[in-house]
Amino acid sequence: MNDSFSIAVAQLNPIVGDLAGNATKILVAAQQCSDRSVRLMLTPELSLCGYPPRDLLVYDRFIQDMAIALAHLAQELPTDLAVLVGTVTVNEQAAQIGTKPLFNSAALLAGGKVQRIFHKRLLPTYDVFDEDRYFAQGTESNFFVLPVLPVLPRSPQDQIATTNMNDFNYAEDLDPAQDHDNGDLIRIGVTICEDFWNDERFWGKRNYAANPVADLVNCNLDLLVNLSASPFAVNKQKLREAMIQHSAKQYDLPIVYVNQVGGNDDLLFDGNSVAFSREGYLIGRANAFSEDLLILDFDAKERKLVSSTLVDLPETEEAEIWQALVLGLGDYARKCGFRKVVLGLSGGIDSALVAAIAVAAVGADNVLGILMPSPYSSEHSISDALKLSHSLGIETQTIAIGDLMASFDRSLSKLFIGTESDVTEENLQSRIRGNLLMAISNKFGHLLLSTGNKSELAVGYCTLYGDMNGGFAAIADVPKTKVFSLCRWLNQTQQYGNKPPIPTLGKSEIIPAHIISKPPSAELKPDQVDQDSLPPYEVLDDILARWIDQKADVSQIIAATGYDSAIVEQVIQLATRAEFKRRQAAPGLKITDRAFGSGWRMPIASRRSLYS
Numbered sequence: 118m119n120d121s122f123s124i125a126v127a128q129l130n131p132i133v134g135d136l137a138g139n140a141t142k143i144l145v146a147a148q149q150c151s152d153r154s155v156r157l158m159l160t161p162e163l164s165l166c167g168y169p170p171r172d173l174l175v176y177d178r179f180i181q182d183m184a185i186a187l188a189h190l191a192q193e194l195p196t197d198l199a200v201l202v203g204t205v206t207v208n209e210q211a212a213q214i215g216t217k218p219l220f221n222s223a224a225l226l227a228g229g230k231v232q233r234i235f236h237k238r239l240l241p242t243y244d245v246f247d248e249d250r251y252f253a254q255g256t257e258s259n260f261f262v263l264p265v266l267p268v269l270p271r272s273p274q275d276q277i278a279t280t281n282m283n284d285f286n287y288a289e290d291l292d293p294a295q296d297h298d299n300g301d302l303i304r305i306g307v308t309i310c311e312d313f314w315n316d317e318r319f320w321g322k323r324n325y326a327a328n329p330v331a332d333l334v335n336c337n338l339d340l341l342v343n344l345s346a347s348p349f350a351v352n353k354q355k356l357r358e359a360m361i362q363h364s365a366k367q368y369d370l371p372i373v374y375v376n377q378v379g380g381n382d383d384l385l386f387d388g389n390s391v392a393f394s395r396e397g398y399l400i401g402r403a404n405a406f407s408e409d410l411l412i413l414d415f416d417a418k419e420r421k422l423v424s425s426t427l428v429d430l431p432e433t434e435e436a437e438i439w440q441a442l443v444l445g446l447g448d449y450a451r452k453c454g455f456r457k458v459v460l461g462l463s464g465g466i467d468s469a470l471v472a473a474i475a476v477a478a479v480g481a482d483n484v485l486g487i488l489m490p491s492p493y494s495s496e497h498s499i500s501d502a503l504k505l506s507h508s509l510g511i512e513t514q515t516i517a518i519g520d521l522m523a524s525f526d527r528s529l530s531k532l533f534i535g536t537e538s539d540v541t542e543e544n545l546q547s548r549i550r551g552n553l554l555m556a557i558s559n560k561f562g563h564l565l566l567s568t569g570n571k572s573e574l575a576v577g578y579c580t581l582y583g584d585m586n587g588g589f590a591a592i593a594d595v596p597k598t599k600v601f602s603l604c605r606w607l608n609q610t611q612q613y614g615n616k617p618p619i620p621t622l623g624k625s626e627i628i629p630a631h632i633i634s635k636p637p638s639a640e641l642k643p644d645q646v647d648q649d650s651l652p653p654y655e656v657l658d659d660i661l662a663r664w665i666d667q668k669a670d671v672s673q674i675i676a677a678t679g680y681d682s683a684i685v686e687q688v689i690q691l692a693t694r695a696e697f698k699r700r701q702a703a704p705g706l707k708i709t710d711r712a713f714g715s716g717w718r719m720p721i722a723s724r725r726s727l728y729s
Contacts, residue, residue: 120418122156122265124340125149126390126411128403129160130379132452133167134179136186140165143202144193146410151195153412157263161346161377162237162310163221164203165190168346168377169384174219174251180205191226199227199263199287201307203344206234208253217253223307223344225261225287232287233261237309238329245348245384245707245716248311258332260306261287265417303340303417306333310345313374319363334368339420341370346377349385349441350710351434358391358399366397371415371422373401378408380448383704383714385441389430392422401425406440435606438595438708439474439618445706446566446591447478453588455564459557461550461584462486462506462513464498465637468568469505469628470600471591473607475566477619481510485563488515489550491522497631504629510622521549547583555586564588567703572597572654574702574713575661576688577695585702593705594712596661597637597654604628652684660688665711671727689727696721 127146131139143160150158162168166183173179187204194200202224211218221237236255240248312329314320333341341364347357357374365372371394378388392401392413400422403409414423431437450458458475462468468486475484486506490499499515506513525545533541558565567587571594573579592600611617611627619627636648651657659678663669669677674685699713700721707714 120265121414121416121423123150123154124373124413124415124422125153125155125158126373126375126392126401126403126409126413127158127160127164128375128378128388128390128409128411129164130386130408130448131161131164131167131377133170133381134173136166136182139167140186140190143190143200147194147198147200149410150412151198155198155412157305158198158200159342159344159373159375160200160202161375162203162223162344163205163346164344164377166205167381168203168386169245169247169381170205171247174205180207180219187224187226187231191224191231192229194226194229196228199225199232201225201342201344203309203346206236211253217249217251219252220255221248221252221309222255223309225307227287233259235259235307235309237312238327239311239315239325241311241314243716244711245714246311258306258308258312258329258336260304260333260336260338262302262304263287265301265303303415303420304336304338306336306338306341308333308341308343310343310347313343313345313364314360316360316364316367318367319360330364330368334370338370339417340415340422341368341372343372343374345374346386348707349387351438351708354387354389354405354430357389358393361391361393362397362399365393365395369395371395371420373413373422378406378444380445380706381452382449383707383712385445385706385708387441392425394422395420399427402428402430404428405431405437406444433606435603436610436618438599438603439477439607441708442474442591442595442706443477443618446474446589449589449704449706450479450564453564455562455588457483457485457561457563458566459485459487459554459561459563460566460568460587461554462488462502463568464495464501464505464632466600466604466628466632467570467573467592467597468502469632470595470604470607471566471568472505472509472511473604473619473627474591476509476511476622481621484509484511485557485561486511486513487554487557488513489518489553490515491517491546492519493546497635501629501632501635505632508622508625508627508629509619516553518546518549518553522546525549544580544583547580549583551580551583551586558588566591567593567705569593569702570595570597570600571709571713572658572661574699574705575665575695576651576657576691577698578651578691579698581698581701585698587703590703590705593702594708594714596658598658601633601654604633608633652688656680656684657688660685661692664689664692666709686727693723693725693727 129142204224206220206222223235224231225233238255315325317323373392375390377386389405390403403411413425565587567590569579570592579585612624663674
């Protein structure tokens with residue numbers, strides 16, 4: 118008798134709202150599993166509709182279509198396979214008890230129908246999460262049973278598949294308190310994403326009253342699974358794995374975690390699905406930043422997971438960020454229907470990095486760089502931009518803006534008579550460039566990439582309707598100091614690494630050395646450099662990290678760093694005043710714990726002391 122069977126982790130990249138396309142992805146993975154005699158396949162949280170669906174959930178027709186898609190999917194799945202699918206279900210008691218109309222659920226599909234439904238219990242409302250806007254809390258943690266041996270066909274005539282799940286009741290033997298020594302059945306507990314993130318022994322506190330994992334452990338489980346759509350942040354995978362490892366050891370229970378992968382608007386999902394043994398050993402890990410199918414063997418006699426594929430994590434923080442940004446930009450373009458992208462090439466480091474990301478994401482043939490020199494542009498800015506374009510293999514066009522600047526000056530001369538030239542005229546240059554880029558985007562249907570970084574966006578060192586123009590901001594959550602380190606890493610890895618970030622370019626210098634070494638400048642007036650207006654970027658980024666990520670006020674930052682109070686006050690004042698710009702910025706990829714995106718909810722019209 119065979120005492121083991123296989124479990125598959127289907128790490129999928131759904132498109133939000135694409136019920137038919139997402140169901141097809143699940144079916145394709147399921148057929149691969151059936152071909153490999155897998156008995157149970159796991160998919161991520163809300164895998165049928167994609168995460169996060171946001172206000173698509175307020176439309177009744179969308180919910181109805183999802184139920185139909187789920188039923189059709191159950192009928193089309195291979196008959197020898199059970200599949201856990203993330204979906205949305207209706208809360209039938211919502212009107213009677215006064216709660217939300219929907220549940221975030223996991224559906225167990227087998228034998229041509231929906232066998233069991235499990236509801237998410239913990240609904241996060243912090244950062245980018247807004248789940249209690251739509252969902253009611255599940256009230257109990259639950260599990261299902263899976264037969265160790267195949268279920269035989271009902272009759273010799275029923276030979277559709279070698280294994281048929283129609284005759285099995287997945288709710289058999291479901292008394293949680295009952296010890297089960299029936300070796301023919303495996304008890305599998307089901308949790309959904311946040312349900313796993315409330316172990317007070319790991320975190321030192323509880324964020325919710327319930328602990329679904331602890332509740333399930335009392336059900337005499339053989340295996341615990343978690344269906345997740347956990348957004349990416351730098352170094353987050355190490356935290357996830359430490360948390361899952363802690364629970365596996367604490368509860369003496371093997372755990373399988375499946376995570377969504379891909380970019381959906383500002384959110385990135387890194388995959389990195391994992392499996393841990395009951396002793397806390399990492400025995401399986403799927404690829405980062407790509408779809409994957411991780412096959413695990415479960416020894417039913419010993420009630421344990423057997424070692425499987427173990428893919429390494431990205432080797433450095435820069436490698437992790439690079440892979441995330443390339444995936445995010447590529448997915449945004451693909452899922453929104455763009456084939457080509459356009460961006461302004463200034464000869465500066467930000468546009469150089471964005472151009473390199475674009476080449477890796479959509480291919481050099483699909484990237485158009487626009488040079489827009491002004492009378493203040495240095496010779497090296499033009500030559501650096503051209504050298505970059507040659508290195509990346511992208512097409513460029515040059516549109517000088519000197520005549521346009523003069524035209525604007527003439528048009529405004531009567532109104533501006535008696536005033537001195539100031540930031541107004543500087544911003545006009547940026548807005549001229551922004552208009553030209555938008556015209557190109559409109560004419561050819563290219564996605565316009567904004568090239569601003571997080572440091573600039575934080576303090577408003579950017580021009581509304583100018584360099585902030587764009588449909589997507591790839592590095593909006595990348596601080597300036599990290600932009601520099603990414604470019605250095607890109608060159609070093611491209612030259613010496615085993616896996617070049619842009620394989621088609623070969624071993625050469627991707628970002629010209631002079632772009633990295635020269636002082637950053639907007640070049641909107643003679644001899645201008647960023648440090649005329651801002652502290653050194655090492656200081657600026659440190660202050661911003663303390664204010665944004667650590668939520669420190671001015672006095673706390675000064676006490677911790679010893680920075681001059683005037684510098685700290687200047688930075689925080691600039692950051693506070695720039696809120697109206699950030700509200701109008703293009704969507705950008707979130708790579709840190711706190712980004713200027715859907716999770717940032719600061720008021721614009723407000724008055725607050727910098728020291729409180």
